[in-house]
Amino acid sequence: MxxxxxxxxxxxxxxxxxxxxxxxxxxxxGGDVVIAITQAPPSLDAQVTSAQAARNVTLQIYETLYARDENAKPVPELSEEAKISADGKTYVFPIRKGVKFHNGKELDAKDVVASLERYRKVGASASLLSAIDKVTETGPHEVTVTLKDVQSTFLDNLSSPRAPIAIYPAEEAAKPANQINYIGTGPFRFVEYKPDSHVKIARYDGYVPNPKATGRDGLAGKKEVFLDTVTFRFMPEAGARSAAFEAGEVQLLETVEGATAKRLESDKRYVVYKVLPFAFQVIKFNHAQPPTNDVNFRLAVQAALDMEEIMAISYPDINQIDGAWLYPGAPFYTKTGTEKYNQADLNAAKALLAKSGYKGEKLTFIVDNLRANTDTATVVQQRLKDIGVNVELSVADWPTVSKIGFTPNGWQFWAHGYGIEPYEGPASVMAPWVNGTSQLKKDDKIDSLSAALNSAMDEGKRKEIFVEFQKHMYDNAVAMKAGNYGLFQVGTAKLKNFKPYRIPRMWGVWLEP
Structure with missing residues (x-):
């Protein structure tokens, strides 16, 4: 680097x-860059949407008290380093001085208090702040947050980019969801939004970068902008995106298929970037229905599956065979506890299946019509046929499948991507399984591990807890991770110093004439 x-x-x-x-x-x-993205953001009120399409834009406009560095570790952004009380319940945030909103107003404690209080009411992931008892302005540039109970993951939550806890001017934070003016402290300011066409942002010349940052660093760091404007064009059709790019109308493609990336990488006019890992593929079991409520049946399926085969077919051009439930490079990443990953052992699977109560009945695998997910389901179907398990695929659109997948009836298997949670860290990875939300039956072990993780202020202890969670997921085949997958992005060779991340960061980037 x-x-x-x-x-x-x-x-x-x-x-x-x-x-x-x-x-x-x-x-x-100077220069104007157009980025082709797959869909329009549902809102530019960053606090109220967790859509990836919104993050692509809003994290250029708004900032948060804490953000994530290149390896997803929480670091100060609009705040200086937080002071945490000995009992872990009080956080004092010194707010950086001299930071300007896009309307010229200087950021102060009132803006922070109003923004946090608004998020607690209307935030798309308001549960991130559920541990807060009160938020108080304790100085013109100081905010004190008191928690009801110890929450070791509070800074992780505060820096989550899922539905960012963006800091707005106090007068905007007083407004209901989706009724704000789009004013932040970020390196770009809002220009226009045409829901059927594009969002346009422009360099904010009054931007005050973090003086302690030395360079681009994840969603934090030093954000220097050289471009005049960036336009995000909404182009859901892959062929139209590629055609516009090759015609010079677009300078960056948010995502392209592997075949297109391979074709373009031989052309010196273009640069192909790999974003890997971006997510991983999960295969879920319904613990509320037989036979997937039987641990021996689930272990049999886990033993049978060849994850290399699944990933090679589902994501043939960009995948990693990795059983860890976090991304490589993450602070808590470890392979300990993943020894039962990718066994591909049909004999062991048949032996476990014989111990289960499965009697040959037809089982339902629900899956949406995204090609990679249907490919995953098809490979699982064929592999399980080899051990005598009869699986039928039920394919529908995502809204239909996701609705069924959170009800206890009508399915035994479900496959889909799992992206932002592994980026955010252990607590976010564990959360979907707490109270039986994803497996549809409470798992006391997971619930107790999650509670322990949230109350342990010692980082070493939290790492031990996450290893125990990871081991439990495999020892009981709670769900299965197939592997990591990524996406390809393509830019014009004239776009310099671009480095892919979870959003197309347009700071630190320039365009050659």
Whole structure:
């Protein structure tokens, strides 16, 4: 990775960066970039939507008290380092001074208090702040948060990008959901939103970067903007996106299929980027229905499946065979407890199946019509046929399948992606299984591990708890992880210093003439 040691701005609007090797890179300030994304954001009120399409845009406009670094660790953004009381229940946040909103107003404690209180009422992931007892302005640039109980994951929650806990001007935070003016403190300011066409943002010349940051770092770091504007065009059809890109109307494709990426990578006019891992593929069991309520049956399925085969067919061009329930590089990542991953042992599977109560009845595998998910279901269906399990696929659109998948009847298996949770960390990975939400039957072990994780302030202890959770998932085949998958992005070669991440970060990027 290149490290920037300093920069200067010439009279002609070009910036100069000195790399660790001593070479100089010149950047031109200016230029308009168009990014083709697959769908329109449902809202630009960052607090009220967890849609990926919204994050692509809103995390350029708004900022949070804490954000995630390159490895998803919580780090200060609009706050200085938080001061945490000895009992773990009080967090004092010194708010950075001199930060300006896009309307010119200086950020202060009132804005932070109002924004946090609004999120507790209307936030799409309001449960992130459910441990809060009260939020108090304890100085012009200081906010104190008192928790009802110890929550070791509070900074993780505060920095979650899922539905960002964006800081708005107090007068905007007083407004209901989806009725705000789009004013933040981020490196880009809002220009226009046409729901059937595009969102346009522009460089905010009054932006005040974090003085302690030394370079681009995840969703935090030093956010220098060289581009004049960025336009996100909504283009759901893959062929139309590629055609617009090759015609020069678009400078970056949010995602392309593997075949298109392979075709374009041989052309020097383009650069293909791999975003891996972006998510992983999960195969769920319904614990409320036989025979998937039988641990021996679930263990038989787990032993039978060849995860390399599943991933090679479902995501043939961009996958990782990895059984850990977090992404490589994450602070709590470990393979300990994953020894039963990817066994591909039909004999062991048949022996376990014989111990179960399965009598050859037809079982239902629900799946949406995304090709990778139907491919996963088909491979599982064929593999289980080899051990005598009769599986029927039930394919429908995502809204239909997801509704059925959270009811106890009508299915035994369900496959889909699991993306933001592993990025956010152990608590988010565990949360969907707490109170039996995803498996539809309470698992006292998972519930107790989740409670222990949330109350343990010692990081080493939390790591031990997560290892125990991971081992429990495999020892009881609560659900199965098939592997990690990614996506391809393609940019024009004129787009310099772009580095893919969970959103297309457009700070630190410039466009050559």
């Amino acid at each position: 290149k490290r920037w040691f300093g920069f200067g701005t010439t009279a002609l609007g070009a910036a100069v960066l000195l790399t660790a090797s001593g070479s100089v890179l010149a950047q031109t300030k």
